[in-house]
Every structure is written in C-alpha cells, then in structure tokens.
Amino acid sequence: MEGEKRHIKHERIASNRGNIFDRRSVLLAVSTPTYNVVLDPKKFIESKTYKRQIQRLSNILSIKINDIDSAIKKRPNRRHLIIKKEITDSQIDQIRANKWRNYLYLEKSYKRFNPSGEVTGQLLGFTDINDKGQEGLEFMLNDYLEGTDGIKKVLKDRKQNIVRDLELLQAAKDGSDFYTSIDLRIQFLAHRALNNGLKKFKAKSASAIVMDIKTGEILAIVNQPSADPNDRSLRQAKYFKNRVVTDQFEPGSTFKPLIVATGIENKIFSSKDMIDTTPFYIGKKLIGEDNRCSSQKVKPEKILINSCNAGTARMSLQTESKLFSQMLESLGIGSITASGFPGEASGTLDNNYDRWRDIRRVSLSYGYGVDVTLLQLASIYSVIANQGIKNHVSIERIDGKPISERVLSEETSKELLLMLEQVVENGVRRAKVNGYRVGGKTGTVQIYSSGYSNESHNGIFVGIAPISKPRIVTAVIVNEPGGEQYYGGQVAAPIFSSITSGTLRILGIAPDKVNN
Template identity: 35%
Template sequence: MNRLPRPTAKPAARRQSANLSTRRRMLLVIGVLGVASIGLVARAFDLQVVRKQFYQDQGDARFLREVPIAVSRGTIYDRNGEPLAVSTPMVSITVVPSEVLANADRIPALAQALGTSPDELKNYLEQRADREFAYLRRQMSPDAAQAVLALGVPGVNGQREYKRYYPSGEVTAHVLGFTNIDDHGQEGLELAFDNWLSGKPGAKRVIRDRMGHIVEDVEQVRAPQPGQNLTLSIDRRIQFLAYSELKKQLDDLNADSGEMVIMDVHTGEILAMVSLPTYNPNVVTGSAPAQRRNRAVTDVVEPGSTMKTFTMAAGLSSGKYTPTAPMIDTGNGHWYFMGKDIRDVESGGNGNLTPTGVLTKSSNIGAAKIALSLDSKFLYDTYRAFGFGESTGSGFPGESAGYLKPSHGWRPIEKATMGYGYGLNVTPLQLAVAYATLANNGMRHTPTFIKGGADTGTQIVSTTIARELVDMLETVTAPGGSATRAQIANYIVAGKTGTAHLASAGGYAKNNYNSLFAGIVPATNPRLVGVVVINNPKSSIYYGGLVSAPVFQRVMTGALRLLDVPPDNIGRWYAGGPLQAGGGLAGTAQSQDAKDDQSAAEAVDP
C-alpha cells in the first residue's frame, strides 16, 4: 500500500525564520562595531587628551636630546705672555652600539678607520649593546675623526672636545701638572686652579634622526662659560735655563735627583721652579709617580750648613752677637760634646772665628756653640718666623710643611746639631723663602706662582740685622770663602753652601750626601734668590760649593742678563774688601777653590 508524503513547513514560515536570523546577526555585528568604535574613541581621547603630555615626552625622548656644549679650558701664560698650556679642539667618536650591530656589514670599514680589528670592535659593541651611548675613540684629531664620520655608519657620531697641550713639555711639567682626558687638572697648578681654568660647559637641545645624527638645533639650554686665562710669575726663559743647567749637572754627577727655585725677593714671585727627574705632560701614560712629583715643594732635605744663616740671625737678634764679636773658639776642628764629635773639615781647625768667620768657613763647631748659647724657645721662634716647620702658603698641591721639632723637646745635642742643619727638614721652596726674607730687608712674602700676586709681607727681623747677614754672606763667595764658584762676573753674590749626609736606617749614610747652595744677587741691592739642591751625587765631588754653586752661577748669570739687572761690582772686587774669618780684611791671599769648598762640608757623627 502506497503511503502519501508528509507535508513540509509552509514557505512563509521559513522565510520569517531566515529574516529573524539575519537581523540578529546584523545587530550583533553592529553592536560589536559600536563597542569597537567607542573603544577607539576612548583610546583616541586617552592618547590625545588624557595622556597627551606623556606620549609627547616619550616621543621627544627618542628624537629630542640635550647635548653638552664643550668649552675651552683657559690658557696658562708665563709672565711675558708666552703660552705654557693651551687647549686644542678635538673630536671624540661616540656610538649607539645596537644600531652599529644592526648594520654588521659596516663594522670592518669602521674598524679600519678607527685603527682596530673588526673582531675587537664587534666584541666591544656587543658588551655595550644595551647602552644608548658609548665612546669609540676619545680626542681624535679633527681630520682623523672626519674620516670616520664620512663613512656614514648608522649610530656613529662625533662630539667636540678639547685636549691640553704643553708647548714647553717637560721643562715646565712639575709646575703646571697636567689634566685628565676630561680636561680636569690632576697635578700642579692645573689642579690648584682647576675651577678658574675649567669654565662651565653649556647645553643645547637638538633633534636627532633615527641614525642618531643631529638634524636641528632646537634651543640653547645653558650658555657656555669658557675657562679664564691664568698668567703665572714663571719666566719661561729662566725656567729653561734652570732646567738645562740642572739636568746637565745631574747627568755629569750621576745624581739621583735635583731641584732649583728662583724667586723675586721683593714680591715673592717664583720665576722658575725645576724638579728632576721629569716627565712629558703631553704623554703622561707610562711615566712613574716619582717622575711626576714636584720635589721642590713636596720633598724635604736636611738643610746642612745653609741653616747656619738662620742660627746666626737668631744670634744677632738676641743682642749677644755682632758680625765681628765675640770671638768663638773652634779649636783644632774637633769638639766633643755629650759624647759626639762635632767637627770642622778644615785641616787643623779654624781656631778663633768671628761670627762672620763662622759663616765664611762654614764652621759646625761655631754654629753649634752659638745655638747652645741662645734660649731654646727664642731659637725655635726665629726658625719658625723664617717659615721652617710650616707650609709656605704657596697653595701648590701636596706641599710639605717640613719638620721642626718643638723646642720644649730639644735635647742639648739636638739643639747643637740643629744649629748647623741637622735634625730638621725643609723643602727647597722653604729655603728660598727664608733667604728671600733676608734679601728683602727682613720682610717675608708668601711665595706666589701668579704674576702680581704678592702679599703685603711680614717683618721677620729688623732691616739692620737682615742687611748685616747679607753682608756676612758675601764673604762666603769671596776669596777665602766656601763658595767661590758661585761668583758672577760684575755682580756681588751673597750665599751659603750646604753638604748634608743622607739619613739612613740607624743614623746617617757615610758616603751619600745632599749638596745645597742658596744665593742672593746682586748682594748690594738684592733682586733674585736662587736655591739649588742636588741629591746623592755619585762621584768624588759632592760638596755644595763644588756641586750646587756652579749651577747657581750659570743660571743666575743668564737670569740677570734676561731681566736687565744692573751690575754692582764693576772695576772692583767687594766694597771695602771681604772680611776675613778673624774679622780683618782678606787682602790678596786666596786659597785654592778645592780647599775653599772642602771647608764647607758638614761633618757629623751619627
């Protein structure tokens, strides 16, 4: 039996169901689109209004940069306007490591321009890949830097800087010092006057492109303030003379080191200061610390017989002594005091000497007896007044104060030996200041490295006593004195030799010495003081009169000529003739130079 087919849904119902489904889908799509639109509008509002400043700052941070404006360090001149330290423009190569690494194919060319290997350069960049800034090379010459920048390697840029240059090289090294790669003073006057010379770098905002290149200067944030210039009291010509003559003497005698200081007695201005061994401040790398030390200011020596001058100053100031009285018995050259043999070198001794004769013959015995006859506190105060045991106040970095033991702790033997220069320490600069005080009629000035930087001064001893001491010191360089090799043609020289045993473990070395000479010229109208110290000359010649006095003579001869100082000894030897050791005139008899100089040597039983 055939069955009839079942009836299907009506066409109208099917169409109605389809329309409803389509409508729902459209509403869903519209709703989604509406929500999305609202979200976009909200996001846009957030970006453009709510957080506009934040994203602006973020964008500026990626393209707007604040970069420094380099300033030139002030120039240092000598007293005559000759440049001693100048700054020259250089270019440092900087890099964004990630950008260079992203262009690895450019690394070989960049490495070649920088003078390194590709592997070393790549390793350097990889170690700094997370940085936005690094130096590739500091302070390249502008031409060499331009060759690197011309490659156009992404992320590689140039930055202007300055490098210090010292035209006089090692001649002025210890006075000037040097700067580091960031142009800040590290030693010497470069350090002492760093704030004055450095200036203040400026700053500007710039826009950089994606390769790091500056495409626009936006504004100046801070104006640059270049460093201020500095004019020193140093005379480059005299400095060179002192350097040349001292170096020659050290080489000839195979000495360990040496120093020389030259001062203007009326102002305290330092005209020259040399310390050897030295170094080249233009290439500091590789120099030893001992080479870079300014020994004229930082190192101390026992002054030996150069100290007798100030023992005598105390004697004259006390009223117990005059240049000619009382007579002092130095006997046969040996005086046993508290178990020590204080002795003079003169064969057979010097017998009776005037106070002037004590200086002329450089008698240890005479100086010791004068010191012992004075009140300890008075003697200490006199030494201190001349600047011993305290900094000179020059302001030089690392200056030593020396050593002067307080008088309340002096034992008699210490007081005696201090009278002729043992048991205390001084710097060459301190010694120069003390002699300049005498030369300036007893007025002490604080030493200065700045032209025109003199202070008003302090009166230490009376003008009369200062003049008497200078007159007494004239006999030291006259015939019969201990420093005839310090004589300068047409000028009268006043001065004092010193030959001090070097201190060593357990006492003093018997065959190692410091040789000193301190001199004033012209003696009748003093203008210059010079101090020469030569440390441990390794030869049979070591007395101050033989070793240091000739350096003084050669340097000061040139200095007097350069400064056009009028002579004071034309057509005569000394006004009135030099005083003999016994107080009379020397007459015409002259000892041989070797004997004269030998009489200056200090003898001490450690």
C-alpha cells in the first residue's frame, strides 16, 4: 500500500468547449481531441538518464535540446510542465513506445477546428493554444462556450500510465453550444461572389452582409481578403478584422433616401411634390455642379434615380435639422447595434443639430460628414423594407419573436420602397436580379485622408428583395477598386445581384410575376 501511495496522483479531466453551429445545425466550430506532452521537471532532473532522454524527446518533438533543457531548469520544482501541445499521431505513437518512467506522460486536451475555414474565419475568429477565444464569436462568446475542467484521483504505475481511477473530485463540465443566425449556404455564396468581385475590380478589400428583414438575423457576413483560423500562422488580429462591423465610412448617396423619408414622414413635402434641381451656391460652394437632373423640377423619386445633389440639398434645407437628426438617431446612426460583435464601431454623428450650418445640413443629406458601418447601413434599409419597423440585429438564431420598435410609418416606408425599386429599374441595371423585383441605392464616396482624394473611392450598394414581399437586405462595399470602374453601380451592384439571386433561391422564395 505504501508503494501505491507514491503513485496516487490528481489528474485533470479536460472539458470540451461548446460547438458553434449555423442556423440549420451545420457545424461551424468544434473542439477535437488532442494530446499534450507533460513533464515532471523535479523528477526528470533527478533522472540518471536525463541527457539521453532529452535527446530522445528532442528528436520526437522536433524541439531543440537547449530549449527543452532551458524550460525544465527554469522550473526545477514544478510537477506539471507542458513541453508541447497538440502533437501529431506519429509523435503520440513514439512517446507511447518509449520508456519514460514516471516523469513524462501524455495529457488529453482539445483543439479548435473550423470545417468551413476562411469562409467563416472573420466571423468566428479563433482560440489560443489554451482554447480561449481571442477574436470573433470565439471571443464574444468565450464565457458561454468555455467549459470547466474536472479533477480525479488516480493510481498510476511507474510509467505514469493510469492503473485505475480512485475518486472523482470534480466532474468536468462541457461548455454550451451556440446556434448562429448564419446560413452556411448563403455564407459560401457571399464569400465566393465577394472574392470574384475583389479580383475583377482589383480592390483593396470588400465586405458584404445579408440580413433577414423580418427578424433582424444576419444570414451571411463576409470580408475579403479573408483568413483561415485553422492556420495557426495566420492567427493574428490583423487577419481577422470583421470590417462589416469595425470599419466606418461615409455612406455617400446611400444616405439620400433618409432625407426623403424625413421629409415625407413629417409632411414637409410629399412623394408627388416637384423639387427644384437647379445647381446653387451656399457661400462659395456650388451645390449640384454635375446637374444630373438637368435643372428641372422633378419628384423625389427622380432625384433618387439620378442621385441629384442639388435636389437632395434643397429637400434638406426645407427640413428642420432637428427632425433629420432625430430620424438618423432613431435609425441607429451614432450607436452600436445590439449584435454584440467585439470591436463594433458606433459610427459618428454630430448631434448638435442646432449648430448645423446650411453646408453641414446639405452634406449630411448626401452622406458626407457622417460615418456608418456596413452593418448599420443594412439595418437602416431593413427598416425601410420592414414597413418602418426596426428589429434588433442578431447573430444568434431567433426561435421566437424578434425585439422590435417602429421608426417610420408604414405609409412612408411603402413609398420609399417603391422609389428604391425605380432606382434599380431606371438607374442601376447591374443590380437587377432575374425574375425578382429589387430596389436599392448606390453610393460612390471619395475616401478622406488629410483631404478627399480623386483617386481613392468606396463603391457601395444596398438593396432589398423582393419588393413584392421584402425578405432580405444585402449591403456591399468595395474599398478602393483599382481599375477604371469605381462607381457603386459598377463595382458593388453586380456583387449584390449575384449574392441576392442565389440567396433568394436558397431560401425558396418564388420569383415575382413581372410583366415585361
């Protein structure tokens, strides 16, 4: 019995990190069993075969002898030292085949694996070597996913093999599983379309998001370039930035529908009113020098179709700053969403509307002097598509009723929705989706860096489909396209069309009956 006592040990029972699934229970992230090589430095140093055993261990694990020797001698009194984690099957066999007495053994652990690789890389993020979340959902949900290791008292032989379990001191508790709102089929589709667009338009980067209008659920969220979390050499924060939620940009003309919504909602003008689009000056600044509406008086719908700055500016000057500010705030500009994503940006909005000068009011109306994220932009258009109701954004699958609030009247939303359809029908043909009625708005924005650049642009498109019974919003941004094409209608709209076309079919949404 005295001999047995010398080999009674406390053994860790590894817990399993919770799995992450898509909305259809397809596995996105799982912890798979692995083994670590563990040493008892105190006993190892006292061994007569220390140098020979280190040489053998060095050969098996491909670690320099000096590195092993240094690690052991820095901790001479430790009884538990992990020399190498996640060893290969071949290394496991070699360790088990050698006689290590009682100072070296294998310890079961788990490592994270992402079956979809880079397709969900920036969404899921990654865990460190201790299986703790460092980026993405792995970081956001770490406390929820992480388990609690157990402890048991065991009897070991001189080779550190467990002879039998003696007593369970603390049971291991596995982490909880998480079901995302993501549809992996749509995620793959969006990833491919974005990658093709990035290459075709020679862009620096690109991002896209697909949202379910009725629930606020995110069906796909992708960025290019992307990174595979299974590749440990890429496990750095810079490769896993989820730009859909972290990057802010000026929305440009995608903002123009919001001044129209504010004016109609507050009965300042109607969808049938004629608005002057003649270019004019504010101080020394000429507004609407491109004169896209040929100085005519046109309806708000025509202003959106032709993206007339002068007409948009005049609608803005008719509208009280307070009303426009309140509209932007209610839509979520300047505030983070309820998504919970780590690193989510809030956007920027100057709330001191009483100090807005005319040039400030005008520039805001066509999306300059304000910053948004692509997630916010998609959420805003979801309100328009959802009869004026704003749902909380969710990356978790919603099985019940979504949390929501009314932001716009149903009447205003319907009018705006039909205007956006005409924008696509008469102005942005590359955004069309065969067999479906779609609506949306482009934006082409000069990127600000110590001044606005004529060389660097963001091309943006946000769209809704199908107009007959809105179900999804897709938002796309192409950052710094390098070719001759850089307008939102040229670079972002085709990507929108590709993603939306596939998504509608995946969701089983029947085509509209369109009269040709």
